[in-house]
Structures are given as structure tokens and as C-alpha cells.
Amino acid sequence: MERGEALVRRGIERGELPAGTDPHLLVEAITGPLLARVLLTGEPLDDTLVPRLVDLILDGARA
Incomplete structure (x- = not known):
């Protein structure tokens, strides 16, 4: 999580994300669906x- 959050913070510093972006929440929002597929549904993790x-x-x- 910390590495992902560091990437988000760098994006904020570069102005690619709004200043109020919560790095932890953003990383959770991305990893949550992946964990759900692996642990709950068993759906494949395809390349896309x-x-x-x-x-x-x-x-x-960004919205």
C-alpha cells in the first residue's frame, strides 16, 4: 500500500491529481476489486x- 500511496502523492505534487486526493483511499479503490475477484468471485484477472x-x-x- 505504501508504494502505491507514494505514487499517488507524486501525482498530486505534479498536478496530475487534485490536491485533496486521499492516496490511501485511491489505492484501496484500485486494489479492492482485484481482491474481490481473487477471493470472492474467482473471476479471471485478465491483462486489461x-x-x-x-x-x-x-x-x-480527477473529476
């Missing part, structure tokens, strides 16, 4: 899932 999740979450964070 992570980029799609990141785009979805970042679009929401």
Missing part, C-alpha cells in the same frame, strides 16, 4: 483489468 480499473479510478479522482 488493471489498466481499466486504474483509468476508471483516476477519472473519478
Whole structure:
């Protein structure tokens, strides 16, 4: 989590994300669906899932 949060903080510093973005919450929003697939549904983790999740979450964070 800490590495992901550091990446988010750097994005905030570069102005790529709003100043009020919560790094911990953003990382949780991305990792939560991955854990749900692995632990709950057993659905596959295909090559497009992570980029799609990141785009979805970042679009929401930038809005």
C-alpha cells in the first residue's frame, strides 16, 4: 500500500491529481476489486483489468 500511496502523492505534487486526493483511499479503490475477484468471485484477472480499473479510478479522482 505504501508504494502505491507514494505514487499517488507524486501525482498530486505534479498536478496530475487534485490536491485533496486521499492516496490511501485511491489505492484501496484500485486494489479492492482485484481482491474481490481473487477471493470472492474467482473471476479471471485478465491483462486489461488493471489498466481499466486504474483509468476508471483516476477519472473519478480527477473529476
